[in-house]
Amino acid sequence: MPKSSIDLSQIKSPADIKSMTLEQLETLAAELRTPLIRKIASHGGHVGPNLGFLEATIALHFVFDAPADKLVFDVSHQTYVHKMLTGRINAFLSPEHYDDVTGYTNPGESIYDEFSIGHTSTSISLASGLAKARDLRGGNENIVAVIGDGSLSGGEAFEGLDYAATLGTNFIVVVNDNQMSIAPNHGGLYDNLRELRETNGTARCNYFRSLGFKYIYVPYGNDIHSLIQAFNSVKNSTEPVVVHINTTKGMGLPVAERDKETFHFSAPFDPTTGEPLNPAKHENYIDAFATHMLKRMANDPRICTITAGTPGAIGFSPQRRQAAGKQFIDVGIAEEQAVGMASGMAKGGCRPVFGVCATFLQRAYDQLSQDVAINGNPAVFVTFYGGAWGMNDETHLGFFDVPMITGIPGILFLAPTNMEEYTAMLDWAIDQTETPVVIRTPCGKVTHADRPVPTDYSNIGYETVEQGSDVAVIAAGDFMSLGKSATLLMREKGINPTLINPRVLSHLDTTTLDTLKTYKTVITLEDNSLDGGIGQKIAAYLGASPVMVHCLGLPKAFPNRYTPSALLASCNLTPEAIASLAC
């Protein structure tokens, strides 16, 4: 146990730890861990990644001289301690300042943060650019990329390693191997990492050496002394080197060490028992997806659910994965592989359903286009967290899936507005074998159908939910509730609007749209970036008609940590603002 305590509030920059003894650094580690756990448990956040990388962060800042030396953190969800050591400790000591910092690195927050990062597997590419720029400038700073084992399965991480190995100058990759991705790792590479751990880094097969890196193994990656030694040995290295450190995810918090998957990221929880503080169990679409897929898979061995490293985000707990058996496939964080493989599986007679966060599907744009759409292979994609109520970090927005997917020919894109429509669309998509289908899981509060929903979506058009005249509101997906509220307000004002559920986003129902050409006003509502969305397509189709078209949707922007209600209000996405357009 540490002997003397440190006044954490006095740590203003890494300079404040440079003169510490090893014993003091160990004390510092212990003392940082307490407020760190306190904040994460009461506030929510990434648990395991930060606790496991605490000692390494201290050692990095002790050995390297940021911000002259550059530290680039993959995903950057493990940078809470980095923030504590770089002038932002108050955001971890004072509950009223908890929200002063974001959960990721952010150049707007600190000169110690090189990039705003949230998706995986980017750190090596970004850092290789800093190294290349340094070499062209004739600089001599150290460039350090920190990447977790889970992120190594992403294609950009490989492309980065492959190229960076040829730099011929200083380039340090710290592989933080905690033997876990968000969930357990998948891929042949992970057998190699295990072999390297088991042989103390001496195994004949070595992924990093095969790409041309020098290689160092640190068996005790939570031991500050070992880490300092290792980092000192590569500081000012004149060639690319990998420092492979073996860390314990969730280190120092027993519940997080025990259940690494649950405590990768957690909403507020009791740090002793691990129980969630707000275990609200509303009905939700994610559970419904997983339950429905389990039912379908049990009755047909050709049906599979695929994830790219985020089983929890699509409702597949370890128990559900076990129930699904070999029909549940986790390819690791490798969306390109997930999409390409899904196309091959569909071609091979299976019915693959890739469940994926909207923000991550964009990592496989080319595969959606080339591997799937050009081939017309009937794979099914179900997106989650799309729209205003999805994740609200600037790096994880679900605003852009609709413009992206509707721009690709040959993909049928469906937007259910309620639970019954959702499962009906899912069933139809699985059962048909004609076309690739994307289904956008609603993200707001669950609603239920007040009318029968179709079972066949093969030639589906728009549904007229309320028949009126003169004014039409076309409300897609999640925004059907908003559309209903707006049309209700209009009725109160004596207007008799038509309310339309477009159901399909990838093409226009021109028959229905033709009936609107004689209307006075058409208003489109969509829970995604307006630019490239369906409103603009409808406006263009109706462009040569006298009808006035108003398109409402989310901004083409990267708002960070926004409040959904405020964002919607700023876009005139309130019943009142919508209704006023009809006057």
Add this chain to the structure above:
Amino acid sequence: MPKSSIDLSQIKSPADIKSMTLEQLETLAAELRTPLIRKIASHGGHVGPNLGFLEATIALHFVFDAPADKLVFDVSHQTYVHKMLTGRINAFLSPEHYDDVTGYTNPGESIYDEFSIGHTSTSISLASGLAKARDLRGGNENIVAVIGDGSLSGGEAFEGLDYAATLGTNFIVVVNDNQMSIAPNHGGLYDNLRELRETNGTARCNYFRSLGFKYIYVPYGNDIHSLIQAFNSVKNSTEPVVVHINTTKGMGLPVAERDKETFHFSAPFDPTTGEPLNPAKHENYIDAFATHMLKRMANDPRICTITAGTPGAIGFSPQRRQAAGKQFIDVGIAEEQAVGMASGMAKGGCRPVFGVCATFLQRAYDQLSQDVAINGNPAVFVTFYGGAWGMNDETHLGFFDVPMITGIPGILFLAPTNMEEYTAMLDWAIDQTETPVVIRTPCGKVTHADRPVPTDYSNIGYETVEQGSDVAVIAAGDFMSLGKSATLLMREKGINPTLINPRVLSHLDTTTLDTLKTYKTVITLEDNSLDGGIGQKIAAYLGASPVMVHCLGLPKAFPNRYTPSALLASCNLTPEAIASLAC
């Protein structure tokens, strides 16, 4: 030399070679090579990849039993011999049938073609899906993915290998190592491949083994006997295995063996001298880009040109690359790395310019969004072959870059209409340090400015090229010539149109658009897929005004081997059709 000749026209399917002796197969190889060279030289096509993989194709079809066994070819530009052996030989023997087949695999053409493939690095993912489907079905066919060394640098190839290594069942990857990408390879992996070749496959470091594959090396990859032995030894393998074959790109055609880069793909040429048959040297934008970049780089060591494995496509011949020295960077076929690194270089104070085919930039959508746009790092991207006059294979269309890029916040997207505007935009983009910029290189005939062009594009809006009234034509990029022809026709009809060059595609010039609200008609012309393009954005902006808006552009479709003039006519993109909208 072969002793007896074979009637090639009688080869209807692989069954026709199954009973041949080794000597007959060698005769077959020699006899296939002659018409193959004749067709490629007179017709144009992929030279080196097909000549180098001729013997391997024979051996694959001799050993495996397609179409029951599945052969998936990466890029599929090396499948001319595969087509010759699978019922399509007439398309290689009779000049009048040369165009009966495309240059890539195509399921519409033959049951022996599993997928339509044109982009690199996808074969392993696609084939892994076929393998997974086979396993779920309980099948026992062989699944074979063929991939060139150059394609291994792409992220999807890594993701595919990493996952496929864990299949635990039959999965065969044939690595066709001809020691070349399109141009020389770049990446640490290629040192490992060299080491493997130099040690007859026994080197301690082995990329494939590190990922968990069994591994076989074939030193003479153009020797049918060696290949048959190797393929027989892995046929019905019960685990994933890599067969690494060392081939000679361009084998059997001296000019192609000598100059592998020039003869990767070639327009029609004299097979003896290698000289192009139609050496038309019009002024073109690609040469202008390379020449201009060389001039800029010579005067500023911070300026760099980046390619992802396609230096020739952006005008950088070996001589120009040599002149650029370390300021020219080829990352290999690794667009994600190119974009991520460009962001890092811009952050590090350099001025990176990534030149890339429009169809390949979509391989880095997530990197454009996350690594570049969210960070606002002022990297420059210059796209080529965008629009109707770009590449016309369904897998290489340049229709979709505009919807894709205009959907991403924070990227300034410029569309020059002539040479002077092009170089001025390039100069400005390089000199500024405020924002990421994409410049869309025109693809049609070079035109020159008949008016001065601005030097500052930081707050650029639309340019009114011809001031008229009532009717406005907004003609973007390449389509300015078309817009001019259309307005000329209108004038002949007594209409006085306004002609506008939007210059910027990523946002609207609402000041100019506001002046059009009182017009009768606005017509937008864009050389890209209409869906998600600028016309729909303009139509939406003007949607609440009485002005009629007509949007014209390319279809949201994957037309294959289309004729530009016919495609444009089918989209009403002729001066006459456009002018008729103004009546």
